[in-house]
Amino acid sequence: MGLRGVWQERPFRLLWCGLTASVAADHIFPIAVVVSLLRDGHGGSAVGVVLAGRLVALVAFAVFGGVWADRLPRRAVMTASQCTLLLIVTVAALWPSSEPVVLGLAVFLAGGTEAFFRPAFQACLASVLPMRLHRAGIGLTSASWRIGAVTGSIAGALAVMLQSPRTALWLAAAGFAAGALLLRHVQEPAASHEDRLPVSAEIRQGVAEVSRRPWMATMISVTALHQTLIVAPAQVLLPVTTVSPYRSPLEGMYGLTLAALSLGGLVGALVATRLSPRRPGLVAMIALLPYGLVPLALMEPIVPGWVFTCYLLAGIGLEISAIEWIVGMLGTVRPDRQARVASLEWMAALSMSPFALALTVPLADLLGRTFLLAASAACALLPLLALLVPGLASFRSGCDGSSDRNGSASGPADPGSGSRTAPNRKDARPAN
Numbered sequence: 001m002g003l004r005g006v007w008q009e010r011p012f013r014l015l016w017c018g019l020t021a022s023v024a025a026d027h028i029f030p031i032a033v034v035v036s037l038l039r040d041g042h043g044g045s046a047v048g049v050v051l052a053g054r055l056v057a058l059v060a061f062a063v064f065g066g067v068w069a070d071r072l073p074r075r076a077v078m079t080a081s082q083c084t085l086l087l088i089v090t091v092a093a094l095w096p097s098s099e100p101v102v103l104g105l106a107v108f109l110a111g112g113t114e115a116f117f118r119p120a121f122q123a124c125l126a127s128v129l130p131m132r133l134h135r136a137g138i139g140l141t142s143a144s145w146r147i148g149a150v151t152g153s154i155a156g157a158l159a160v161m162l163q164s165p166r167t168a169l170w171l172a173a174a175g176f177a178a179g180a181l182l183l184r185h186v187q188e189p190a191a192s193h194e195d196r197l198p199v200s201a202e203i204r205q206g207v208a209e210v211s212r213r214p215w216m217a218t219m220i221s222v223t224a225l226h227q228t229l230i231v232a233p234a235q236v237l238l239p240v241t242t243v244s245p246y247r248s249p250l251e252g253m254y255g256l257t258l259a260a261l262s263l264g265g266l267v268g269a270l271v272a273t274r275l276s277p278r279r280p281g282l283v284a285m286i287a288l289l290p291y292g293l294v295p296l297a298l299m300e301p302i303v304p305g306w307v308f309t310c311y312l313l314a315g316i317g318l319e320i321s322a323i324e325w326i327v328g329m330l331g332t333v334r335p336d337r338q339a340r341v342a343s344l345e346w347m348a349a350l351s352m353s354p355f356a357l358a359l360t361v362p363l364a365d366l367l368g369r370t371f372l373l374a375a376s377a378a379c380a381l382l383p384l385l386a387l388l389v390p391g392l393a394s395f396r397s398g399c400d401g402s403s404d405r406n407g408s409a410s411g412p413a414d415p416g417s418g419s420r421t422a423p424n425r426k427d428a429r430p431a432n
Contacts (some may be wrong), residue, residue: 001415006136011128011186016144018182021123022142023148024155025175026114027258029072029089030054031156033107034239034254036098039165048236048361052354057111059351065116067202067341070336073187075125081117082180085110087174093169118346119339126330126338127189139273140327142319145268149262157256164415206340209333215281215391216332216341219325222386223349225360226288229379233357233372234294240361253304271316272323282393284324285383289319292380295373328395 006012030051037046069077092106129137152175157167196202211218268287277283297303297310319409325345333341350412364372387393 006129006133006140009128009133010138011188012125012140014182014186015121015125015128016140017080018082018186019141019320020144020148020151021175021182022085022117022179023145024152025085025089025150025172025179026110027149027262028156028159028172029110030107031153031160031254031258032165032172033092033103035160035168037100037105038164038239039258040098041057042100042330046100047239048357048359050100050107051235053104053108053355054111054114055350055353055357057108059113059347059354061112061115062202062207062343062347062350063340064199066119066206066340067199068116069119069123069339069343070202070269071196072120073188074120075183075188077116078124078186079180079184082176082183082344084113084178086112086176089169089173089176093166093173093289098165100210109269115343115346117193119343122326122342123339124186126187134330135276135323135327136273138323139269142269143266144271146262146266146319150259152359153259153262155258157254157259162223175365176340183316187211202340206337209337209341210344213332213391215395216329216390218389218392219281219284219395220345220348221384222285222288223325223345224352224381225382226291227349228356229382230291230376232353233360233376234298236357236360237295237298237364237369237373253307257307257311261311261315264312264317265319266315267312268319269323271321275320275324277324278343279393280324280328281391281395282387284321284328284395285387285392287321287324288318288383290314294375299370299373324395332395341384 030189033050034047037050088106088109092103095102109177125137125141126134131168155171156168197205210220238257275283290310291309294314297307326342329341329345330338359374
């Protein structure tokens with residue numbers, strides 16, 4: 001009933017299709033960049049530094065993206081972001097050579113653009129759906145993300161194998177163009193126009209929402225450590241490790257492995273839409289554990305089937321954990337501050353990843369690749385220790401009000417908060 005009701009909302013359908021096209025393009029783009037670098041003789045360190053540029057930009061602009069997602073029409077922010085990405089990828093495709101500096105700059109600018117798109121999309125999603133459909137909408141959005149990721153990974157792998165990285169870049173440009181055309185037709189609820197505080201004050205409000213909830217601060221910290229110690233090293237060592245068993249370095253293995261991760265995320269999103277756990281934090285922490293299999297799968301000798309299986313299981317768990325976090329955050333944070341809290345979580349989760357990406361290959365050379373992968377796998381047990389923090393298992397602390405099972409706060413936003421509302425729909429809630 002929830003999934004059917006969500007799909008009957010035309011704004012949601014446009015958001016879903018626009019996101020799918022955008023994510024597909026977003027996954028084609030790095031495949032083209034990585035293959036271009038390796039074909040031109042650049043090593044794993046160059047790949048790590050270039051990929052780190054996206055994360056540096058996300059960290060640098062994440063909080064500002066959240067603030068401006070509360071200030072400007074979300075449809076305009078999303079459409080402008082897609083048009084900017086279209087311009088970036090088009091310039092990269094037309095550039096005569098695959099220089100690391102040029103590709104690194106393109107990746108950095110794309111990451112900065114994404115920092116504005118993400119909070120705007122999440123806030124717009126919350127505004128076009130009534131409260132009772134939030135969990136189903138979040139689950140279907142995650143499914144859209146994974147469908148786009150699978151499609152983009154496979155399309156990118158085929159493009160670089162059968163044609164060239166430049167062809168893959170043009171495919172990415174087409175995806176961003178489609179996303180812009182779809183998202184510009186999304187109709188948002190009417191927005192209230194009230195005076196806003198200075199940007200710095202609004203950032204502090206978002207920080208205060210996190211700091212007064214120990215479970216939320218812990219969840220964000222665990223996500224940051226997980227991203228830094230497990231996900232980032234695997235992101236670099238996957239293409240580097242899978243070069244030798246294949247005639248064409250990583251071109252098939254890399255894209256297909258990312259497709260397996262995204263397919264797992266799709267399965268996890270569908271599973272999460274059916275869940276309504278009493279202890280969502282416990283579910284979120286346990287769901288992070290399968291990613292510890294990924295470093296083990298990247299140890300020599302490489303067995304493609306084992307690598308695919310581990311990435312599939314990791315994707316399932318990662319998506320379930322992410323959805324439980326989003327639903328829990330929406331159920332406890334004031335609607336007019338949710339975009340900023342989401343941006344803070346992205347910033348914290350990605351803050352150390354650029355260093356991890358850049359240092360993975362040097363550390364593997366210094367300590368040995370097997371030792372580094374084993375240590376990374378052991379770090380997957382950190383979520384179990386986090387469960388000792390009071391309130392984490394239930395995503396609830398003393399300062400939080402009650403919430404329903406759909407993850408929606410039962411209390412209204414504070415008067416004068418400047419939140420966006422849908423006055424013509426009694427069951428609609430503020431956008432963030």
